[in-house]
Amino acid sequence: MNTHHRLVLKDIRIALAGSPLLSLDAEIGPGEVLTVMGPSGSGKSTLLAYLAGFLAPAFQASGQVLLDEREISRLPAERRGIGLLFQDPLLFPHLSVAGNLRFGMPRAAPDKAGRVEAALAQVGLGGFGQRDPATLSGGQKARVALMRLLLAEPCAVLLDEPFSTLDRPLRHDTRRLVFDRLREAGLPSLLVTHDREDAEDAGGRIIELGF
Numbered sequence: 001m002n003t004h005h006r007l008v009l010k011d012i013r014i015a016l017a018g019s020p021l022l023s024l025d026a027e028i029g030p031g032e033v034l035t036v037m038g039p040s041g042s043g044k045s046t047l048l049a050y051l052a053g054f055l056a057p058a059f060q061a062s063g064q065v066l067l068d069e070r071e072i073s074r075l076p077a078e079r080r081g082i083g084l085l086f087q088d089p090l091l092f093p094h095l096s097v098a099g100n101l102r103f104g105m106p107r108a109a110p111d112k113a114g115r116v117e118a119a120l121a122q123v124g125l126g127g128f129g130q131r132d133p134a135t136l137s138g139g140q141k142a143r144v145a146l147m148r149l150l151l152a153e154p155c156a157v158l159l160d161e162p163f164s165t166l167d168r169p170l171r172h173d174t175r176r177l178v179f180d181r182l183r184e185a186g187l188p189s190l191l192v193t194h195d196r197e198d199a200e201d202a203g204g205r206i207i208e209l210g211f
């Protein structure tokens with residue numbers, strides 16, 4: 001599942017009601033994690049919403065978002081090839097764990113059942129496929145959300161405080177597993193967080209938002 005994607009953010013500027021909110025220039029190579037930090041209200045979630053394709057109409061944005069040299073900022077969200085990991089794992093409650101993992105897989109993906117089982121085994125959840133997601137712990141849900149994201153074969157990943165509801169040391173272990181898997185998959189990732197430890201553990205560059 002190793003890929004070599006690159007996400008380039010060129011002179012991104014976002015304003016709210018005519019006032020500048022944030023500006024950013026960055027390049028994220030295969031397997032790299034860029035962390036964006038900033039106080040509450042500095043625009044971290046807004047930046048991710050812009051990159052993912054669901055910026056609220058109250059904002060004005062300019063700049064270029066290049067994924068593998070293709071400008072994606074005018075494409076609809078579902079055609080951008082971006083995977084998202086939020087604070088809430090947002091598992092579909094009406095699907096089993098395996099159903100959640102199969103959900104975003106490319107239609108033509110071979111041996112879906114085998115890949116789902118292998119993905120679960122990779123994160124210590126072998127045999128959990130038929131479980132109802134409501135019966136999982138917070139850390140288990142986070143691991144299912146990660147593998148659902150990877151099986152969808154994104155070209156880049158955005159993470160919005162994905163560890164903030166987990167207690168330490170579970171937080172530490174989950175964070176390690178997520179960053180290791182993203183690195184192994186060769187995906188460029190952008191993490192936004194308040195947490196200095198999350199940022200340092202991500203192992204990449206850290207940018208502080210602010211004009």
Ligand SMILES: Nc1ncnc2c1ncn2[C@@H]1O[C@H](COP(=O)(O)OP(=O)(O)OP(=O)(O)O)[C@@H](O)[C@H]1O
Binds near residue numbers: 021040
């Ligand atoms: N839909 C919206 N319409 C108008 N203003 C908004 C909207 N969403 C957010 N804002 C404002 O935009 C600014 C940036 O908000 P954003 O949620 O991006 O900050 P953040 O850095 O992610 O904060 P936090 O760390 O608290 O999640 C804030 O001033 C917020 O009030």
